[in-house]
Amino acid sequence: xxLRQLRYFVAVAETGNISTAAMKIFLTQPALSRQIxxxxxxIGQCLLERRAHSVHLTPVGEGLLREARELLxxxxxxxxxxxxxx
Amino acid sequence: xxLRQLRYFVAVAETGNISTAAMKIFLTQPALSRQIxxxxxxIGQCLLERRAHSVHLTPVGEGLLREARELLxxxxxxxxxxxxxx
DNA sequence: AACTGTTACGAACTTCGTAACAATA
DNA sequence: TATTGTTACGAAGTTCGTAACAGTT
Numbered sequence: 001x002x003l004r005q006l007r008y009f010v011a012v013a014e015t016g017n018i019s020t021a022a023m024k025i026f027l028t029q030p031a032l033s034r035q036i037x038x039x040x041x042x043i044g045q046c047l048l049e050r051r052a053h054s055v056h057l058t059p060v061g062e063g064l065l066r067e068a069r070e071l072l073x074x075x076x077x078x079x080x081x082x083x084x085x086x
Numbered sequence: 087x088x089l090r091q092l093r094y095f096v097a098v099a100e101t102g103n104i105s106t107a108a109m110k111i112f113l114t115q116p117a118l119s120r121q122i123x124x125x126x127x128x129i130g131q132c133l134l135e136r137r138a139h140s141v142h143l144t145p146v147g148e149g150l151l152r153e154a155r156e157l158l159x160x161x162x163x164x165x166x167x168x169x170x171x172x
Numbered sequence: 173a174a175c176t177g178t179t180a181c182g183a184a185c186t187t188c189g190t191a192a193c194a195a196t197a
Numbered sequence: 198t199a200t201t202g203t204t205a206c207g208a209a210g211t212t213c214g215t216a217a218c219a220g221t222t
Contacts, residue, residue: 001165003089004187018202031188033202043165045172052196053201060171067164074160078153079087079129085146086131090212104177117213119177138221139176 003075005039006068008032009047013065016054089161091125092154094118095133099151103140 008025012032015021022032040047047061057065094111098118101107108118126133133147143151 001089001161003087019200028189029202030190030204034187034204037203043168045168050195050202055202060168063171064164064168067167071157071160071164074157075087078150078157081153082129082131082146082150085149105175114214115177116179116215120179120212123178136177136220141177 001042005035006072008035009039010068012036013057018055087128091121092158094121095125096151096154098122099143
């Protein structure tokens with residue numbers, strides 16, 4: 001699991017739509033779609049219900065969204081602390 | 087900052103020696119040396135004092151070691167929870 | 173001389189973007 | 198038909214290993 005994938009997933013979850021999320025993070029739809037799928041494969045769980053004009057988080061996806069946000073905040077904390085330690 | 091780099095850094099910190107750490111994680115010395123240096127560059131802080139037959143953590147490095155361990159535990163927690171959520 | 177870490181360069185791997193496709197309103 | 202997500206394939210970027218180097222005991 002890579003931090004990049006978690007950041008991508010959060011973007012999709014917040015947008016509810018892969019295309020728009022891809023634009024927000026300066027990526028193309030296919031690249032984003034692939035990374036989300038890779039994350040699902042590694043976790044072994046379905047994170048999104050693919051619908052016609054949007055994607056909807058599964059319960060597992062909702063859980064991961066909360067966890068991912070906390071984890072990414074944690075990463076930022078670490079960076080801030082270490083950079084400030086100089 | 088990548089999780090991979092944090093894992094590499096923890097390995098070096100625990101071993102006190104890049105060569106041995108590299109073997110433990112099935113990597114070569116140059117690859118490990120580069121990634122540690124890249125981490126230092128990104129953080130903007132020196133993490134290791136390079137000595138003759140070993141490396142020694144700077145105070146900043148000691149701090150990052152604690153933070154990195156916590157963060158990597160956090161990552162494992164997230165994976166366990168999400169995988170168990172199925 | 174034997175051990176450490178670093179730098180240079182080409183190979184392997186991963187991710188990316190474009191193009192073509194499938195599905196739904 | 199217009200919008201969405203997915204799959205295929207070659208290009209770009211990153212990491213890796215080998216080789217050559219520099220420093221310390």
